Amino acid sequence: MPFSHIGDxxxxxxxxxxxxxxxxSTPGEKLVERNLANELGVSRIPVRESVREMVAxxxxxxGEKWEGVRTRRYTPDDIxxxxxxxxxxxxxxxxxxxxHATDMDxxxxxxxxxxxESEVGNYGSDxxxxxxxxxxxxxxxxxxxxxxxHFMKFMLAESxxxxxxxxxxxxxxVPSKEEVVAHMQRVISDHRTLVEMIDKKDxxxxxxxxxxxxxxxxxxxxxxxxxxxxx
Numbered sequence: 354m355p356f357s358h359i360g361d362x363x364x365x366x367x368x369x370x371x372x373x374x375x376x377x378s379t380p381g382e383k384l385v386e387r388n389l390a391n392e393l394g395v396s397r398i399p400v401r402e403s404v405r406e407m408v409a410x411x412x413x414x415x416g417e418k419w420e421g422v423r424t425r426r427y428t429p430d431d432i433x434x435x436x437x438x439x440x441x442x443x444x445x446x447x448x449x450x451x452x453h454a455t456d457m458d459x460x461x462x463x464x465x466x467x468x469x470e471s472e473v474g475n476y477g478s479d480x481x482x483x484x485x486x487x488x489x490x491x492x493x494x495x496x497x498x499x500x501x502x503h504f505m506k507f508m509l510a511e512s513x514x515x516x517x518x519x520x521x522x523x524x525x526x527v528p529s530k531e532e533v534v535a536h537m538q539r540v541i542s543d544h545r546t547l548v549e550m551i552d553k554k555d556x557x558x559x560x561x562x563x564x565x566x567x568x569x570x571x572x573x574x575x576x577x578x579x580x581x582x583x584x
Contacts, residue, residue, distance in 0.1 A: 465488045544566075
């Protein structure tokens with residue numbers, strides 16, 4: 354589920370973020386500044402600055418003296434911590450969206466749900482990945498809080514990789530068609546319920562649904578990682 358369709362940002366940081374949390378990335382992979390600069394078609398200085406920022410944010414590891422920077426190797430406990438972190442911010446975004454969302458915001462969220470429903474059964478498609486990401490991004494946008502929107506950008510990229518891409522690519526047992534459909538229908542049901550709470554201006558209800566949705570996703574990702582027997 355690559356991020357080639359997610360976002361329109363053109364800064365080196367944003368482009369590096371997409372690259373690090375794409376299917377091209379391998380857990381524990383050493384990042385070579387020169388190679389990253391060549392991949393992005395930029396000089397090494399902005400790449401170095403972006404890498405340092407991502408290390409400071411916990412998105413990458415290493416960077417100490419004589420130690421290279423590497424992508425994370427996610428453990429079930431890493432995923433637990435990330436999902437707990439996401440619960441706080443997604444819940445807050447949903448709460449603020451219920452307070453500040455416009456009719457246009459709600460209409461766009463409903464449209465995303467409608468488009469995602471047509472992808473049920475096509476789990477892992479670029480379009481499903483894009484629509485799922487866009488939904489959570491749009492909830493943040495509907496909060497009309499630019500600080501939150503900025504912060505959610507890199508959190509969404511990391512959690513998408515940790516919850517879906519990483520466990521999915523390492524999974525040895527392919528889920529059945531029934532399991533895939535049930536999962537996707539649950540996601541859409543959660544999303545539609547959240548939109549309903551936002552439209553009703555029910556801040557408590559919106560936060561509750563958003564937090565429960567992230568908790569379930571994180572729990573499933575941890576189970577998938579354990580099942581992969583990589584640890």
